[in-house]
Amino acid sequence: MIGCAIALTFALASQAPQPSLRELAEAGLKAKQAGDLEAAIRAFGQVAALAPELAAAHVNLGAALLEAKQYEKAAASLRRALALDPGLPGAHALLGTALLTQGYAAEAIPHLEKAQRWDLLGVALVESGRFAEAITAFERLLSERPDDPDLLYYLGRAHSQLSRQLFDRLLEAHPDSARAHQLLGEAHQAGGNREQAEKELRAALDRRSSLPEVHVMLGELYESAGDYARAEQEYRIEAQARPGDARAAFKLGAVLLALGRLEEALEWLERADRLRPDMAETLFELARALTLARRLPEAEARLRRVLELESSSRLAESAAFQLSQILRRQRKTEEADRELERWRRIRAGRSSGLPGK
């Protein structure tokens, strides 16, 4: 806004000599810089009253009002400015902000587009229910600000709202379709309503038996209640129907391991590892299986790889502990102690919410 204020003083200087206007503009500028918004608004307001055709005067007044959180008045001033000079980019950004802050998201959008304020535009689009466009706006910024918490929050929210919108459309348009039942099954599963989840997932399969991933979901449902035998059945169907699916192979291998069927578990986990190398979960379960098979050096190698891929996650914590146990069994006491220390650090970091080193 300093730019606008300077522009205003030049504009005033180029007109007929009106020292009182210039003095007023400078006083407004000084007051604003000093944080005295009331005085700034008063001074800029007088300037705008004395020179109502001067767009920059209204911009300055609008900016001060915006800063003073007088959004409605700010919007009025900025609209007047843009009516006088529609090309003022700063005024579009300010007006878009003022409107968005008041909840007039749809009205704010064209101004924010003109000002190329992608972050605020994304928010306005989310609030207007235009989620797909919002995602596009946010993704423009993502490479510049990959860890910006506001950006990540709004981008995630836009995705989830878009999903909800699409799912609502699915349920409305095709309520008895396989996908609708799958969707309801997933929702019940997430809500902990196991019986309903199972019913809906089964209904989905009744309608389309080849629906991918549904058997894995059913398997997870059974596994989470400790019913490994039924989980195995479901994972096996998925893994056999989709032999290239690493996740299904992993799930089957892991549950076979829990069932104590070591040879089969190894076979499926190794398959999952071949299908999608460097998947940390697979490597960890494979290491567990190799440990049981007394192939300790091979297990050790897998766990070391897990710890290269992950440093502070729950899986890293488990891998460090498992590695310490394997090393101790190989009588590598010092290394075992080091890994146990690593496990302690990761655990402490996770407990405190900070990453372990």
Next chain:
Amino acid sequence: MLLAACTAILLGAMELVCPPGLDFILRHSPTSQKYIVETMTGGVALLDYDADGRLDIFLVNGGKLDDPVKPPVRLARHEPAYWNRLYRQQADGSFADVTVKAGLARAGESNYGMGAAVGDYDNDGYPDLYITNFGQNQLYRNNGDGTFTDVTAEAGVAAGGWSVSAGFLDYDRDGWLDLFVSRYLDWDFTRNLHCGTPFWAYCRPDRYEGVPNLLYRNLGNGRFEDVSEKAGIAKPVGKAMGVAFLDYDRDGFPDIFVSNDGMEQFLYRNLGNGRFKESAFEAGVALSDDGRTYAGMAVATGDYDNDGWPDVLVTNLALEHWALYRNEGGGVFRYATQESRLAAASASSSGWGAGLYDFDNDGWKDLFVARSHVLDNVERIHSGLRYKEPAALLWNRNGRFELAKLEGAPAVAGRGAAFGDLNNDGAIDVVVAVLGERPQVFLNRRGGNHWLTLRLVGTRSNRDGLGAKVRVGDQWAEAWRAGSYLSSSDARVHFGLGARMRVDVEIEWPSGRRQHLAGVRADQILEVREP
């Protein structure tokens, strides 16, 4: 309280019986406040208190809780309904309540009962009784005439706080049984938190601090000395539920395994100089194989794979798996839950009292577990889980466990479980304490396999022979009463012999003496005196 009548049920290998006279009700007094003690009680002890050759049953009661409990806390244990009870087994298998006659009536006023430990601490040939409580504990000396005397004060073993499982062992091998008392949480009624939304539930142990375990050294004159600090037991502080003993490194000195709730387990390695070193991490028994803590409820020890090294089993809550640690020798264990197929068998089950015994006499130690979730409203929290569960018997088939069919076994809130041959028929029976109900008595319907039971009588060693190692063929067993949860089992050492009619027996007494018995005939209860 309206209670279902006890019904005898045939359950395949076991028979759930209703012995006449065993009319005990475990009164735990559940409240809407969800005081944690309510769900934790249920000790059982099997002991032949009158030395008539038949096991008697001692059952620990809870206490009366108001809802809510208002200070000063009174648990109404003077009322007969809340007494602990001793039942004497009679020749016909029925039981007589001898609580009053034995001097065990009135369990106290400001305590809530938990568990029991049995041991002949004065080496007079009669088993004595130690009762753990939330509040002060009690030691009853067996007078040998069918009565007991409360000697808590003179023995100096009242402890206090919240004691849970306890057990007798001769840790310094001086011939006198010492006493280990595990303790749970730093909790009391005035500091009970409300946990769980939208349903109140018993709080997780991480909402409270732990408390140190206690070790009392028997001075041999009727008094005990608290050596917890100097023996290295008091630290680290745990949240114990179960305790069992084993000489895991075979150095001749008994070690102590303590199952802790929601934190790492403890393995106190006996250094042989009166001190212990907590060594669970070094030994690989602190956590599950993926480094996770678990609920650590009961602990059972025994050589399940017949390799000569005592293994450790810890029961846990559903979805945690019961942890089986296979002793590899050299002071190191391996997590064997998956390979033994216990992961699948225990995935949806919560285990309390547990024991590794050869229930079918085939030469492999099987597993019996009293089950129930800790939360009496768990179904509202996780619809895939159940609060009440039937007890489980798992056959050991060459080191792999498979669930036996106990079809028809009623689902109950099982807690403590004690093991022993109630009818002296050569098969291990089980008594399970049940919250709010009568105890369950599982009589083992012995099959055709042969067996041998040894009643050890120490002379230089402690009179019970606790800690003795016995080898029969390729089977090893250590003589202990402690283990399981809150409970104390038959001290006699039992072996299943399969088809074998005669066996050689080797005994390594706690004193260090070795004894060899050649060609011992099967199918007998043999008393063996330490030479």
